[in-house]
């Protein structure tokens with residue numbers, strides 16, 4: 853009897869997983885993969901229009917310039933040539949001390965490995981239709 857109950861339970865679980873997979877929607881919509889190339893128009897970064905206002909205290913500031921020519925890889929980080937704490941490039945905000953701490957909040961001499969790949973958190977902007985609707989409101993707006 854026990855065995856039958858277990859088998860019935862397993863069947864129920866697997867059919868639930870199947871139903872879950874059905875309800876996952878891709879950004880691509882119903883288009884098959886081979887016809888789904890999304891045309892990306894010319895980039896319209898906000899270059900030259902100054903810094904972008906932050907929406908809440910903890911926000912990683914958005915990048916107000918093109919980053920196409922800058923690379924970040926194991927050999928080097930172009931962003932740091934302008935944004936590091938000792939850089940003298942005029943107008944380039946220096947990375948804060950939070951970027952020089954390890955996970956135990958201990959100070960480091962070099963940028964923390966957790967903050968090395970800048971574009972994980974800092975992204976340039978483009979004036980385009982959002983792919984996904986976003987109803988984000990900062991705490992101060994609520």
Ligand code: HEC
Pocket residue numbers: 900901902903904912913914915916917919922923930931932933934935941942943944945970971974
């Ligand atoms: C050649 C120098 C240079 C390089 C390289 C560079 N930046 Fe910048 N960055 C600037 C300057 C200058 C500003 C300020 C722009 C302004 O005020 O219009 C800026 C602004 C920013 C800001 C906004 C800061 C704020 O206070 O709002 C972020 C974030 C940023 N850059 C990230 C990056 C990232 C990430 C990279 C690498 C992919 C990078 N930058 C590479 C010069 C540079």
Ligand code: HEC
Pocket residue numbers: 909910911912913929931932935944945946947948950951963966967968969970971972973974
């Ligand atoms: C894990 C996410 C993350 C990564 C990776 C990261 N940052 Fe940030 N950054 C933040 C957050 C959050 C803030 C705002 C709070 C703060 O200053 O820590 C910030 C702030 C900044 C600021 C503004 C500092 C100020 O005092 O106004 C600059 C400039 C910046 N980051 C540049 C960079 C650069 C360059 C890199 C890569 C070397 C980088 N960040 C990597 C999350 C990140």
